[in-house]
Amino acid sequence: MATKLFVGPKVRHLREARGWTLEACAAQLGLSISYLSQIETNQRPVTARVLISLIRVFEVDASTFDAEDDERLIADLREASAEQAQGDPPSLAEIKQVVASAPGFAHQYLRLHRAYRRLDERLKTTEEAVALDEATAASAALPYEEVRDYFHYRNNYIHSLDLAAEALAEQLGLGAGAAPMPALEAYLREACDIRPVTVQSGAGVLRRFEPDSRVLTLDATQPSSTRVFQLAYQIASHDLKDLIEAELAQAGFRTQGAFDVCRIGLGNYAAGALVLPYMRFRQAAADLSHDVERLQAVFHTSFEQVCHRLSTLQRPSHRGLPFYFVRVDLAGNITKRHSATRLQFARFGGGCPLWNVHEAFGQPGRILVQLAEMPDGARYLCMARGIIKRSGSYIQPERRYAVGLGCDVGHASQVVYSRGLDLNGPAAQIGVSCRICERDNCPQRAFPPIDRPLRVPANERAIVPYVLEDARRNG
Secondary structure, X not given: OOOOEOOHHHHHHHHHHOOOOHHHHHHHHOOOHHHHHHHHOOOOOEOHHHHXXXXXXXXXXXXXXXXXXXXXXXXXXXXXXXXXXXXXXXXXXXXXXXXXXXXXXXXXXXXXHHHHHHHHHHHHOHHHHHHOOHHHHHHOHHHHHHHHHHHHHOOOOOHHHXXXXXXXXXXXXXXXXXOOHHHHHHHHHHHOOOEEEEEOOOOOOOEEEEOOOOEEEEEOOOOHHHHHHHHHHHHHHHHOHHHHHHHHHHHOOOOHHHHHHHHHHHHHXXXXXXXXXXXXXXXXXXXXXXXXXXXXXXXOOOHHHHHHHHOOOOOOOOOOOOXXXXXXXXXXXXXXXXXXOOOOOOOOOOOOOOOHHHHHHHOEOOEEEEEEEOOOOOEEEEEEEEEEEOOOOOOOOOEEEEEEEEEEHHHHHHOHHHOOOOOOOOOEEOOOOHHHOOOOOOOOOOOOOOOXXXXXXXXXXXXXXXXXXXXXXXX
């Protein structure tokens, strides 16, 4: 292993869940009691041999001890703690220690922070909430936040649904190059007793299912990739309903709204896994150097669908290249996000304006490529494209957004978008968000970082009207 792996809380949780004493567990692992105790308290990292023993004895997958989960939690906790810090915020080293030794506490802190933000937003928008519907306005954000975190900490991969959808795709012959729409329509009629019809709607309703008549209506003004996805969603909702409900039962959401939102999310996940079956898609992606447009042509799907699927290839023992995926609207709101890389997105504010996903709005349809470097020195190959989705009617507004896809520069040679780039050359200096960015001289800084004191020169005016003072170094 290239870096030291500390998995103490995970080992302790697995041991206690089985009711094993420290002595009994050490004996099964072939370790001394003191050695296991040091592992559980994060005083010693695990070696490759010990990791193999842990996987075998606890009968879990290697991903159980994946350090990427900790990286995700560290990024979220750092942003949340910096945002609400009174005085000096905790350093990066302190945050890493909390995540390593008390991940349950870290998750609870994030839940409390989100509750605080919801309350703060309610207080700031009281007049608007009263004018509309206070109960609705107060609770509207909560379900989506719960569901977002559910997928975030599941690494955007739902194993049971992915396997079942892949088996169904094999049965229908999907993913082999032929257009999927005829097979999906035939399966709906013959196996689901649902009659698909297509009408010239243009009213913004992509799919409408009438349970009594068993008729599924699709909007003919939408592109074929959208209609294929909606057919796949209906099949997944019918055939994989029990699996979806089982996943929901284990999710432990606190609100009914979150259950309802996640039910749709899981249906969408299964639909994507059906039209882009895991092993076929993973192999094609590798063969085609992760060229999104060529993968579109092979699987008859949209640009966004391919990008999103590339970010979900996290099946244990058959992982694909780790990508991040993001979708951003014209106001800069991140409406979809996932990262299988170290790169994490701003969860509590705006993102970095120097990131090429924002530039993509000005050049819709064109693929933009950027070599970017984060403050910690990690470098990424970033691809972005602006997308316009027509409404099918002059009086209906079209939808505009941008999607971004990227990977660590160490994997860039396997991605077509690295062609012609000097991966060791100059890179755009980006960050997660201004509130926690460490860069001193960024001309696009919107406001100062929360964990750095500042000085405002009285007789000098630069692009940024303040100077960041030195603070104790994080990390």
